[in-house]
Amino acid sequence: MSHTAxxxxxxxxARLARSLAQLAQLGVPEIGATQHETIFSGxxxxxxxxxxxxxxxxACPVLMVYALVNRPWVLDLEPQRSIIARLMDxxxxxxxxxWTDPRQNDQSTTLADYICDMLDQCVDATCAVxxxxxxxxxxxxxxxxxxxxxxxxxxxxxxxxxxxxxxxxFHTEDNLLSHWVRGVDVERMVSCYGNVPGAFLNAxxxxxxxxxxxxxxxxxxxxxxxxxxxxxxxxxxxxxIADSPDQAGRAFADFxxxxxxxxxxxxxxxxLGGRAVRLDDIRCPILNVYALADHLxxxxxxxxxxQHAGCSDYTELAFxxxxxxxxxxRHAQQQIPPKxxxxxxxxx
Amino acid sequence: xxxxxxxxxAQALAQLQLQFATTLSHAERTAGTRPLANLSDWxxxxxxxxxxxxxxxxxxxxxxxxxxxxxxxSPVTVGTDRWGVAATRYREALAALQQxxxxxxxxxxxxxxxxxxxxxxxxxxxxxxDLWIYYGEQVFAEQAHSQPYAGLISELINAQVALHLECxxxxxxxxxxxxxxxxxxxxxxxxxASLRSELKKLxxxxxxxxxxxxEPAKKAPVRPPLSRKKPTKKKSTKQAGRAGVPKTAPxxxxxxxxxxxxxKPRAAKSAPDGS
Numbered sequence: 001m002s003h004t005a006x007x008x009x010x011x012x013x014a015r016l017a018r019s020l021a022q023l024a025q026l027g028v029p030e031i032g033a034t035q036h037e038t039i040f041s042g043x044x045x046x047x048x049x050x051x052x053x054x055x056x057x058x059a060c061p062v063l064m065v066y067a068l069v070n071r072p073w074v075l076d077l078e079p080q081r082s083i084i085a086r087l088m089d090x091x092x093x094x095x096x097x098x099w100t101d102p103r104q105n106d107q108s109t110t111l112a113d114y115i116c117d118m119l120d121q122c123v124d125a126t127c128a129v130x131x132x133x134x135x136x137x138x139x140x141x142x143x144x145x146x147x148x149x150x151x152x153x154x155x156x157x158x159x160x161x162x163x164x165x166x167x168x169x170f171h172t173e174d175n176l177l178s179h180w181v182r183g184v185d186v187e188r189m190v191s192c193y194g195n196v197p198g199a200f201l202n203a204x205x206x207x208x209x210x211x212x213x214x215x216x217x218x219x220x221x222x223x224x225x226x227x228x229x230x231x232x233x234x235x236x237x238x239x240x241i242a243d244s245p246d247q248a249g250r251a252f253a254d255f256x257x258x259x260x261x262x263x264x265x266x267x268x269x270x271x272l273g274g275r276a277v278r279l280d281d282i283r284c285p286i287l288n289v290y291a292l293a294d295h296l297x298x299x300x301x302x303x304x305x306x307q308h309a310g311c312s313d314y315t316e317l318a319f320x321x322x323x324x325x326x327x328x329x330r331h332a333q334q335q336i337p338p339k340x341x342x343x344x345x346x347x348x
Numbered sequence: 349x350x351x352x353x354x355x356x357x358a359q360a361l362a363q364l365q366l367q368f369a370t371t372l373s374h375a376e377r378t379a380g381t382r383p384l385a386n387l388s389d390w391x392x393x394x395x396x397x398x399x400x401x402x403x404x405x406x407x408x409x410x411x412x413x414x415x416x417x418x419x420x421x422s423p424v425t426v427g428t429d430r431w432g433v434a435a436t437r438y439r440e441a442l443a444a445l446q447q448x449x450x451x452x453x454x455x456x457x458x459x460x461x462x463x464x465x466x467x468x469x470x471x472x473x474x475x476x477x478d479l480w481i482y483y484g485e486q487v488f489a490e491q492a493h494s495q496p497y498a499g500l501i502s503e504l505i506n507a508q509v510a511l512h513l514e515c516x517x518x519x520x521x522x523x524x525x526x527x528x529x530x531x532x533x534x535x536x537x538x539x540x541a542s543l544r545s546e547l548k549k550l551x552x553x554x555x556x557x558x559x560x561x562x563e564p565a566k567k568a569p570v571r572p573p574l575s576r577k578k579p580t581k582k583k584s585t586k587q588a589g590r591a592g593v594p595k596t597a598p599x600x601x602x603x604x605x606x607x608x609x610x611x612k613p614r615a616a617k618s619a620p621d622g623s
Contacts, residue, residue, distance in 0.1 A: 008473040
């Protein structure tokens with residue numbers, strides 16, 4: 001091997017070693033930067049409200065609904081990378097539904113329980129706090145699908161709906177996850193594990209981009225040596241990525257079979273709590289935000305909403321980035337929240 | 349101008365991978381914690397790129413599925429008759445997927461080789477590494493979207509679940525069906541009755557011996573005989589305590605019990621926020 005190659009390799013390895021040593025010294029990073037309080041809770045959820053002071057009452061309210069997979073802290077990773085903080089800066093009163101970890105005896109909690117009961121309780125609680133009769137919903141990823149179902153079933157409670165990187169059509173050609181899980185025997189899986197282990201989902205997500213998330217990330221870490229702030233961000237992201245909660249078994253099976261396997265939502269065949277979920281029942285204004293380079297929820301999967309929603313006021317907002325970048329990248333911080341806030345404020 | 353002779357760049361990448369793996373391993377040992385999720389697994393999985401046939405011996409990104417024995421449970425603790433078929437199915441599913449990874453690794457390596465020899469090559473090792481990642485993802489995306497690959501993934505998942513089910517691994521709560529529990533209870537009651545009968549005979553025999561003895565036996569502390577007296581009353585008292593009645597408040601206090609026994613989530617709806 002040439003002397004140049006030796007030196008190059010050694011230099012990279014040395015930088016990586018320095019990065020790792022500095023990373024180890026950081027300890028467990030704090031996540032969740034913006035001040036918030038729990039204003040209501042029930043079995044399986046907590047309702048958070050961000051900020052403080054009486055001026056919140058004058059701001060336009062928005063209730064964010066996050067996914068069951070992963071934690072919502074990616075929306076508030078650190079002060080400079082916080083969609084929530086930017087939405088507040090743009091004049092919104094932000095509420096967030098945080099799903100809590102399922103316990104052993106939550107194995108039979110259904111998807112309908114999450115959407116028709118827990119989410120409904122959060123909507124009612126938000127309305128009560130704001131002394132209003134309807135809410136503005138902002139659903140993120142799987143939480144967006146929840147919000148769509150809720151808006152279709154409880155049309156009288158939703159004033160405006162924003163979906164962000166939300167899967168609607170689960171059978172688009174480029175939906176890798178959907179291809180992979182269509183043959184999975186979900187009922188058997190749930191009968192084995194009860195609640196589906198978060199580690200299983202984590203492994204599956206990483207497997208979607210093995211070279212990038214494995215090899216490239218390792219090498220990029222070498223570039224962060226001696227950069228305390230970027231190492232902090234890296235550590236926070238890693239903490240978030242690795243922290244996947246278990247999934248309530250029945251709800252997981254419902255979501256996988258109804259949506260990933262049968263694609264029931266766009267076929268108009270979805271039933272929750274005995275009620276048919278029809279996207280064309282949604283008449284409130286919709287803002288659909290999607291990421292053009294999303295490997296988890298392809299843009300095509302999100303944009304299908306245009307063909308199925310029943311509203312006349314439908315707007316799309318494309319972001320030039322990926323599924324995670326839309327939450328944490330500086331570009332997204334500058335672009336998404338102000339546009340979301342402006343769209344909402346003109347429809348109050 | 350390429351500073352590294354073409355014959356050596358592959359070795360250089362291999363050395364880079366090896367050094368990273370060593371560095372990460374050392375960092376994990378000294379720090380006491382894993383700084384990155386599954387990073388070493390990945391590097392191990394894609395190590396030795398100069399020898400593509402060795403690249404995918406491990407299960408990249410599917411570590412959870414590639415290790416069917418969570419925690420300390422090992423296959424030797426389970427009877428072979430019970431899990432043999434499921435274990436074979438799992439091994440075959442994993443082997444089939446590894447074969448697919450091997451093909452991806454070889455094709456990625458081939459495209460990298462072509463790019464570096466026929467086009468203007470990246471002029472440093474880092475750029476070559478990035479190029480290898482690029483071609484790796486490219487080939488992976490092509491394969492991963494295919495029906496056969498999706499079938500391999502789902503079969504691996506299904507095979508692992510089947511294996512876990514056969515071995516009784518999982519967190520599933522006992523079935524709602526009380527039949528097995530009833531059978532076990534009936535057996536326990538039967539054993540209890542038998543032991544009681546035996547105990548009674550022994551006590552009677554002991555009493556007979558004591559009365560016939562010329563000297564009084566030293567008085568031993570007598571254990572109260574096992575009794576079934578008033579089981580329901582005792583049980584109901586315990587359940588009431590479990591239900592959450594405060595110790596300081598009498599159970600009959602109006603209102604107190606209702607408030608503490610069952611929380612009504614909707615109760616706070618009218619005014620969930622005090623502010």
